[in-house]
Amino acid sequence: MPELSEFQADFLQYMKVNSFSKAPEGLYEPVDYIMQLGGKRLRPVLVLMAYQLFEETYDEALPVSMAVEVFHNFSLVHDDIMDAAPLRRGKPTVHHRYGLNTGILSGDVMLILCYEFLLKVEKRHLVADLVAVFNEMAVKVCEGQQYDMDFETRKDVTIPAYLTMIEYKTAALIECCLALGAILAEAGSENVDHLRAFGRNIGLAFQMQDDILDTFGDPEKFGKKVGGDILNNKKTFLVLKAMELASAEDRKALDTWMETTEVNEEEKITAVRALFRKWKVHELAAEKMDQYQKTAFEHLLQVQAPAAKKQLLFDLADQLLVREV
Amino acid sequence: MPELSEFQADFLQYMKVNSFSKAPEGLYEPVDYIMQLGGKRLRPVLVLMAYQLFEETYDEALPVSMAVEVFHNFSLVHDDIMDAAPLRRGKPTVHHRYGLNTGILSGDVMLILCYEFLLKVEKRHLVADLVAVFNEMAVKVCEGQQYDMDFETRKDVTIPAYLTMIEYKTAALIECCLALGAILAEAGSENVDHLRAFGRNIGLAFQMQDDILDTFGDPEKFGKKVGGDILNNKKTFLVLKAMELASAEDRKALDTWMETTEVNEEEKITAVRALFRKWKVHELAAEKMDQYQKTAFEHLLQVQAPAAKKQLLFDLADQLLVREV
Numbered sequence: 329m330p331e332l333s334e335f336q337a338d339f340l341q342y343m344k345v346n347s348f349s350k351a352p353e354g355l356y357e358p359v360d361y362i363m364q365l366g367g368k369r370l371r372p373v374l375v376l377m378a379y380q381l382f383e384e385t386y387d388e389a390l391p392v393s394m395a396v397e398v399f400h401n402f403s404l405v406h407d408d409i410m411d412a413a414p415l416r417r418g419k420p421t422v423h424h425r426y427g428l429n430t431g432i433l434s435g436d437v438m439l440i441l442c443y444e445f446l447l448k449v450e451k452r453h454l455v456a457d458l459v460a461v462f463n464e465m466a467v468k469v470c471e472g473q474q475y476d477m478d479f480e481t482r483k484d485v486t487i488p489a490y491l492t493m494i495e496y497k498t499a500a501l502i503e504c505c506l507a508l509g510a511i512l513a514e515a516g517s518e519n520v521d522h523l524r525a526f527g528r529n530i531g532l533a534f535q536m537q538d539d540i541l542d543t544f545g546d547p548e549k550f551g552k553k554v555g556g557d558i559l560n561n562k563k564t565f566l567v568l569k570a571m572e573l574a575s576a577e578d579r580k581a582l583d584t585w586m587e588t589t590e591v592n593e594e595e596k597i598t599a600v601r602a603l604f605r606k607w608k609v610h611e612l613a614a615e616k617m618d619q620y621q622k623t624a625f626e627h628l629l630q631v632q633a634p635a636a637k638k639q640l641l642f643d644l645a646d647q648l649l650v651r652e653v
Numbered sequence: 654m655p656e657l658s659e660f661q662a663d664f665l666q667y668m669k670v671n672s673f674s675k676a677p678e679g680l681y682e683p684v685d686y687i688m689q690l691g692g693k694r695l696r697p698v699l700v701l702m703a704y705q706l707f708e709e710t711y712d713e714a715l716p717v718s719m720a721v722e723v724f725h726n727f728s729l730v731h732d733d734i735m736d737a738a739p740l741r742r743g744k745p746t747v748h749h750r751y752g753l754n755t756g757i758l759s760g761d762v763m764l765i766l767c768y769e770f771l772l773k774v775e776k777r778h779l780v781a782d783l784v785a786v787f788n789e790m791a792v793k794v795c796e797g798q799q800y801d802m803d804f805e806t807r808k809d810v811t812i813p814a815y816l817t818m819i820e821y822k823t824a825a826l827i828e829c830c831l832a833l834g835a836i837l838a839e840a841g842s843e844n845v846d847h848l849r850a851f852g853r854n855i856g857l858a859f860q861m862q863d864d865i866l867d868t869f870g871d872p873e874k875f876g877k878k879v880g881g882d883i884l885n886n887k888k889t890f891l892v893l894k895a896m897e898l899a900s901a902e903d904r905k906a907l908d909t910w911m912e913t914t915e916v917n918e919e920e921k922i923t924a925v926r927a928l929f930r931k932w933k934v935h936e937l938a939a940e941k942m943d944q945y946q947k948t949a950f951e952h953l954l955q956v957q958a959p960a961a962k963k964q965l966l967f968d969l970a971d972q973l974l975v976r977e978v
Contacts (some may be wrong), residue, residue, distance in 0.1 A: 348771070352796055352799040352800055352803060354799050354803055355795060355796060355799035355804070355844035362872075392917065406758070406761060408759055409753075409757060410754040410757060410758065428734075429734075429735040429802060432731055432734060432735060432757060433735065433795055433798055433802075435761075436731060436760075436761075436764065436795055437792060437796075439761065439764055439765070440788060440791040440792055440795065441792070443768060443788050444792070446784075447781065447784060447785050447788065452781055453778075455780060455784065456772065456777055457786060459771075459772060459780065460772050461767055463765060463768050463772065466765040467762060467765055467766070467769070467919040470680060470758055470761055470762040470765065471676075471677055471680060471762075472949060473758055474679050474680035474758060475677055477679070477758075478677060478679055518789055519826055559751055570766070573810040630728060645680075648740035
């Protein structure tokens with residue numbers, strides 16, 4: 329049984345052989361740049377693992393795993409423009425390094441190249457299904473990004489609306505990885521559906537964890553600045569739940585903090601965090617996260633595949649959901 | 654035999670039924686806005702006409718015709734951002750009306766929706782071929798746009814490099830329209846190849862005409878400002894050919910004009926136009942355009958389809974290439 333590191337190494341090898349170093353350089357160099365910024369390559373590994381549940385090897389799934397990694401990086405390039413982010417993994421973002429126009433156009437070609445990789449699969453009769461599932465995800469990711477931007481200025485965001493937003497923006501791609509791997513392995517609709525549900529719920533649990541860590545995480549271990557969501561007045565699960573549960577007085581206090589931008593940063597983070605603790609919303613978020621993980625695992629149990637192979641996915645999910653807090 | 658106006662009306666009807674008015678509004682309203690700015694819908698009509706060469710009706714080709722129109726409009730949205738263009742067909746561009754982030758994200762979702770329409774064809778076994786041809790075109794359009802941007806600052810642009818650039822940026826989409834229609838009609842590879850060559854050469858002739866009209870066109874009839882290419886120091890066929898043929902003195906004069914930006918606009922246009930006339934480069938461009946059209950028509954003659962149906966494409970090409978000058 330291959331280990332996680334083998335999946336990662338095989339994917340990186342495929343990526344190396346299929347590098348984007350071609351003309352025009354101004355278009356493709358930024359693609360290589362963002363693709364090589366690193367990361368754990370979990371999305372492509374999920375494609376390979378899902379495929380390998382039903383097959384002996386996973387070479388056939390490598391082009392599909394590349395499609396999801398290119399898509400993920402496309403979305404980073406364009407999101408970084410929309411968020412005006414200067415840095416990504418400690419390096420300049422594409423538009424900061426190469427300019428806005430290059431950021432837009434290199435992102436566009438990456439989105440197109442995703443389909444190029446889907447077309448590379450040997451099982452030509454599956455291309456239409458793969459493109460359909462991929463497309464459904466890609467539309468959701470755009471819609472999720474739009475809802476996320478809309479929520480910044482909306483005062484009436486509900487928790488269900490928030491959960492739909494993170495399902496679209498984050499969980500849909502994880503779900504798609506598992507769906508693509510299983511469809512390519514012709515695993516049958518029941519297995520595909522259970523793997524999709526596994527992926528979707530892991531994605532939701534992961535985003536819930538990210539919300540918690542952004543506010544309560546260990547600054548040493550958390551990649552981004554702890555308290556970033558609070559400073560950006562993001563309407564996370566924590567905020568929305570606090571608004572639902574807190575006393576009128578505390579709701580007003582939270583509201584005031586969320587409308588303040590010219591402020592001592594540490595003071596604001598400390599005050600908002602204290603309000604979250606008082607109304608135990610971080611505990612409710614952790615419970616929600618656990619529920620998602622539980623649901624995910626129930627679906628994975630239902631998948632008709634060797635237990636030892638499924639264990640790889642259980643382990644990977646456990647690793648993703650570290651429960652540091 | 655349906656007339657051009659019937660093809661246009663049927664396409665507009667399909668577009669109406671498949672409007673983009675859904676949630677989130679912030680994402681899809683700009684898509685409807687740009688799609689409804691108008692235009693002659695020549696690209697979708699070309700898909701329908703190519704299909705109809707080999708079939709009795711063209712309903713089956715409507716989703717594919719929609720894919721190319723959505724792609725064309727996607728490229729306008731993102732190109733307008735890259736060109737910092739405030740207006741498109743006399744109306745505010747998407748990013749001017751809705752903001753940069755919306756311009757990027759609505760463009761992205763349009764690119765994704767193209768594939769959605771390709772997936773709608775009833776002949777499921779053709780989806781992979783359609784996506785492959787569409788993708789080849791989409792990559793070329795991005796590469797062409799990159800070359801176009803690169804050429805602005807390059808001093809070593811050759812005429813072959815320029816012709817490749819316009820082939821990618823403009824002609825590839827026209828070629829693709831004809832290819833998609835013919836492939837969907839299962840017209841056979843010889844017919845597909847001749848129709849592709851017809852479309853590519855018509856696209857090149859059309860761009861050559863656009864270069865001429867931009868400098869020598871009738872301001873009343875030409876949609877854009879006449880002289881725009883000269884003021885923007887664009888390295889068109891006219892400029893490159895003049896640089897090849899002119900005396901050292903005139904080359905230097907042209908060079909000086911092309912490096913000048915702070916200048917009386919009419920004076921610059923008049924002077925550069927005079928240099929073009931002196932070295933007869935507009936006549937050479939018109940000859941080149943005629944050659945492309947001739948080649949295009951030779952290929953269309955070779956297509957195995959009823960002459961009366963092919964006449965529709967001859968007529969449309971003649972209408973496109975008006976030879977106003």
